[in-house]
Amino acid sequence: MSGKDKRHERSGHRFRLFQIEILIIFSALIAIVTIFLDYVILQRSDRAMKETVSKLVAADSRQLELNINSYLQRMETTATLMFSDEAYYEYDATDESMEEYDKVKTEELISSRIVDIGLMDNYADFGIVYSDDHKVGWISHGTEDLFPDGGMYDTFASYIVNERKKDGWGFGINGNTDRMFYFKRLNPNAILVSSIYTRELASVFVYPEQLDSMTVRFVDDSGIIMFSVNTDEIGSSLPGDIAAELNQAATDATNSRTVISSDYIINSNVCSNDWQVVCSIPTRIILEENIRLRGFTVRVSICLAALFVLIGLMLIINISKPVDGMVSTLENRAEIDRLSGVMNKATFQDEVEKILAKEAKERISVFVMLDMDNFKQINDKLGHIYGDQVIIRVGKLLKRMYNEETLIGRLGGDEFALYTECVGVDFTAVKDAVSTQVEYVLEEFLIEFELEREQCNVSMSAGVYMTDDMSEDFEALYGKADKALYKSKNSGKNCFNFYREGDE
Numbered sequence: 123m124s125g126k127d128k129r130h131e132r133s134g135h136r137f138r139l140f141q142i143e144i145l146i147i148f149s150a151l152i153a154i155v156t157i158f159l160d161y162v163i164l165q166r167s168d169r170a171m172k173e174t175v176s177k178l179v180a181a182d183s184r185q186l187e188l189n190i191n192s193y194l195q196r197m198e199t200t201a202t203l204m205f206s207d208e209a210y211y212e213y214d215a216t217d218e219s220m221e222e223y224d225k226v227k228t229e230e231l232i233s234s235r236i237v238d239i240g241l242m243d244n245y246a247d248f249g250i251v252y253s254d255d256h257k258v259g260w261i262s263h264g265t266e267d268l269f270p271d272g273g274m275y276d277t278f279a280s281y282i283v284n285e286r287k288k289d290g291w292g293f294g295i296n297g298n299t300d301r302m303f304y305f306k307r308l309n310p311n312a313i314l315v316s317s318i319y320t321r322e323l324a325s326v327f328v329y330p331e332q333l334d335s336m337t338v339r340f341v342d343d344s345g346i347i348m349f350s351v352n353t354d355e356i357g358s359s360l361p362g363d364i365a366a367e368l369n370q371a372a373t374d375a376t377n378s379r380t381v382i383s384s385d386y387i388i389n390s391n392v393c394s395n396d397w398q399v400v401c402s403i404p405t406r407i408i409l410e411e412n413i414r415l416r417g418f419t420v421r422v423s424i425c426l427a428a429l430f431v432l433i434g435l436m437l438i439i440n441i442s443k444p445v446d447g448m449v450s451t452l453e454n455r456a457e458i459d460r461l462s463g464v465m466n467k468a469t470f471q472d473e474v475e476k477i478l479a480k481e482a483k484e485r486i487s488v489f490v491m492l493d494m495d496n497f498k499q500i501n502d503k504l505g506h507i508y509g510d511q512v513i514i515r516v517g518k519l520l521k522r523m524y525n526e527e528t529l530i531g532r533l534g535g536d537e538f539a540l541y542t543e544c545v546g547v548d549f550t551a552v553k554d555a556v557s558t559q560v561e562y563v564l565e566e567f568l569i570e571f572e573l574e575r576e577q578c579n580v581s582m583s584a585g586v587y588m589t590d591d592m593s594e595d596f597e598a599l600y601g602k603a604d605k606a607l608y609k610s611k612n613s614g615k616n617c618f619n620f621y622r623e624g625d626e
Contacts, residue, residue, distance in 0.1 A: 168409055172382050175408050179336065180380055180389045181468070182329045183401040186338065187391035188467050189326045192534040194304075194395055198289070201306040201314050203239050204250075210235055211308040215252040229258050236260070244498065246301050247317040250308065251275050261315065268296040278313050281305050291395045293320075293342045299357035302348055320356065323349040325506065327399075330460060335407045339400045348397070364388060364402055459532040461510055462517030470531025474541045474596050477529075485592055486552050489599040490540040490560060491585040491607040492520075495615040497536040499578035512536075512574065519570055523563055539600070553588060553620070560584050560618050568616075583610040584618035 204210045213228050214220075236248055236259035249259025255274050269277070281292040282305050292303040299320070306314040327338045327349065340349040345360045359365070368390050371379040377392035388402045459466040465473065478487070494516070501509040513536065520530050520538060528542040544552045567582040574580045585607025587599055606621040613619065 171408055172387060172405065175333075175403065176380060176382050176387050176389070178330070178333065179387055179401050179403060180378065182333060182336075183389040183391050183399055184378065185466055185468055186327055186329070186399045186401070187393055189534050190323070190340065190397075190399060191394045192537075193323070193326055194291075194393065197304045197316055197318070198306075200239055201289070201304060201316060204235070204306070204308060204314055207235075211312070214309060214311045215256040215258070216254045216311050232258050244318065244322060245316055246319050247303070247315055249315055251278060251313050251315055253311040264298075264300070265315075265317065268298055275313065278303075278305050278315060279307075282307055282313070291342075291397070293348050294344075294346050294357065299348075320349050327351070328460065329401075333403065336401055336403045339402075341398050341400055343396045360400065364400065368400070459517075461513050462532045462538075463514065464517045464521065464538070465529065465531040467531060467533045470529060470533070470539060470541075471596050473529050474599070477541070477543060478592075478595060484546055484590070486544045486547060486549060486588060486590050487592075487594070487599060488540075488542050488544070488552065488556055489587045489603040490556075491600075491603040492538040492540070492563070493583055493607055493611070494536040495581045495583055495611070496579050500574060500580060503578055504574075512571070512580075515570065516567075519566065520563070523559075523566060539603070541599070549588070549590060556586060556588065557618075560586060564616065564618065581616035583607060583615050585610055585621065586618060587621040 209228060210232055213232060215225065215229070232250065236250070239248070245260075247260065247262050247265050249257055249261045251257050251261065251274055253275050255269075255272055257274075266274075268274075277295065278292070281290040281295075281303070282288060283290045288307040290305050292305065293299070293301075295303065301317040301319055303315060303317040306316075308314055323340060327340070329336060329338065338349075338351050339347050339355065339360065341347050341360050345365060347355045347358055347360060350356055360368075364386060367381045367383055367386060367388055368379055371381045371388075371390075373379050379388075379390045381388040383405070385405055386402050387405060387408065388400065390398050390400045392398050457465065457469040464470075474489075494512075497509065497512070500512055513532075516536075516538065517530075517532065520540070524530060524540065524542075528540055531539050531541075533539050564582050564584065568575060571580055585603045585605065587603040587606055589599070602621040606619045609619045610617050
């Protein structure tokens, strides 16, 4: 081989090495850029996923807060029924000047009233404890066993911390974690005691299937867990890492706190008695799919650097589709009550407030409250699953009987609400039309649930409030319609009443 050929060979070898170096450098640059871009895209996807799930958790936590507030309000309202007669709340069993015969007769009267009231809900305890630990009504053996050495009255009295309402709530009394208690002072020597089993709260804490990894906890003002989807936690303190995250989070105007950290997405809402609904999801579960996708993307980027553009495009498509689909699904779930198919309370209230905020020269607002009579009998006799089916059928019945201009919402439990408005129509004509329609609904309910009526004496009661006062807000409409409903309940049920000023 000549020197020229050797030089040509060396030059060709160097050129091939140069080509290989350029190819390696170019491939490495493409791989680095691809991995970097993929990392940025997935980081943004992580943030978007966290924010989306956080909004859903917040909406569901708010709904659970409304549900538990309704539950607590029902217990408080039931207790106030003992103030309907002086004989119930002024009687003092420790009064030695009172004749024994009179005491017996009075306690028989009080016991009868307690039985009538207590049957309205599934109470574990509903009775009165006097300062000498004398009891009237039903105080369960489980509660009595908590005080083998006495002191029941003094212990219960220590939980009455609301000086204005003279009431209070209690949990974990003498180590008991099966029940939560509500106390109401009747007179200086008498306290009304009511309690429910905490397992009854399972019917309140219902949330969407998409959040099946969410842990829902109900904690008292000491941070002790009263209810949890993980039953082993009941009676223990809120986990330290979650408590620490919440303590650092700011509280907004609605007493809600939201945390989006590297470990958890947490939302907390304060209920009417200062207890909290705490919902949490581990971040790793939310991002589990993204973590797997990141590893796959890096490996493919290194092995197939030449296909960078195509792979990047595929990743964007694969990431965007599930995120968009989940956002659409979660927003719909957050607005619609999962069981009945009508609006949940939060959405119903928002929609009513939007209508009330619109300007109108003349407007008649119609707010109707509907509540099933003896619904508890269905759950007790036919089971909670059957009760859920009844709620579903009621939702379908209402949607069938009202057009799209009428807002329909489920406010919790077996309680539904309707709202519509009429513009430029005579008040009397509207009232006649509303009366006819509500009466028709009650009749159709009896037809639809004829079998349930025979077995459980189920029916429906309604309360209606109509006004042309455009300054009234949602709470005013809701409160007055609810009072009209309460009047129907006390008038024999299976009827409806219009609210009149002075109704309580």
